Amino acid sequence: MRAALRRRLRLAALTDALAVLDGDIWSTRCLHCRRTLQLRDDGEPLGHTTLEHVVPQAWFGRHAAAALTARVGDDADDPRNLALACARCNHDKGKGHDARGPRDARAREVIGALLDTRLLRWRPPPAAV
Numbered sequence: 001m002r003a004a005l006r007r008r009l010r011l012a013a014l015t016d017a018l019a020v021l022d023g024d025i026w027s028t029r030c031l032h033c034r035r036t037l038q039l040r041d042d043g044e045p046l047g048h049t050t051l052e053h054v055v056p057q058a059w060f061g062r063h064a065a066a067a068l069t070a071r072v073g074d075d076a077d078d079p080r081n082l083a084l085a086c087a088r089c090n091h092d093k094g095k096g097h098d099a100r101g102p103r104d105a106r107a108r109e110v111i112g113a114l115l116d117t118r119l120l121r122w123r124p125p126p127a128a129v
């Protein structure tokens with residue numbers, strides 16, 4: 001797996017208030033369904049763990065999504081926009097809300113609520129990451 005992706009997976013765990021490190025293994029819960037997810041401390045995902053961009057990467061730069069992207073500094077890879085999700089939830093979101101695009105009011109509402117959830121679980125990263 002690419003180093004950049006592993007780094008983002010680890011950053012999602014470091015900034016997730018629900019994530020607990022036990023030895024070399026992080027445990028947390030899926031942003032959507034709260035199923036238990038794990039990854040190694042080097043960022044290697046275990047089981048069904050995937051990296052979720054809460055506001056879809058394709059929405060950045062889109063006028064209709066401006067209010068959402070501004071909440072994460074207009075950077076798709078800002079850690080506030082990164083979360084851990086199980087593969088099934090991530091896939092379903094991609095096929096559903098993400099694909100409908102930011103001009104769809106229901107899609108914006110769902111993504112906004114997910115971002116609320118992510119930011120409620122936010123914790124600042126340690127000084128040296």
Ligand SMILES: [Zn+2]
Nearest residue numbers: 030033086089
């Ligand atoms: Zn899930």
